[in-house]
Amino acid sequence: MHNAYLFYKLFTDKDRLNTRRVGHGIGIIFTPELMDKFREDEIGFEVCPISNQVLAYYKDLTNHPIKCMIRYKLRVSLCNDDPGLFRYNDMTPDY
Numbered sequence: 001m002h003n004a005y006l007f008y009k010l011f012t013d014k015d016r017l018n019t020r021r022v023g024h025g026i027g028i029i030f031t032p033e034l035m036d037k038f039r040e041d042e043i044g045f046e047v048c049p050i051s052n053q054v055l056a057y058y059k060d061l062t063n064h065p066i067k068c069m070i071r072y073k074l075r076v077s078l079c080n081d082d083p084g085l086f087r088y089n090d091m092t093p094d095y
Helices: 004-016 026-030 032-040 049-054 066-071
Strands: 021-023 044-047 075-078
Touching (some): 066 075
């Protein structure tokens, strides 16, 4: 979801599909008009910072987009992503 086409599809399909939440979705910070729409429509984001770090999207979690999403008053939930794959069995690393 990091390119303009996918954001356009998300924006246009969200209403048609009655979307209430988006898995990950951290790339939304690059599209302010989508952030406005998703905040207005109270769409939630399942954000997985440790997964994003392990997959090298963000080397340093202090730069993770979740802070921007929260400041922008988007609905976010802190989630774990594939704990078996990443070899941990609880939420502690994500907090």
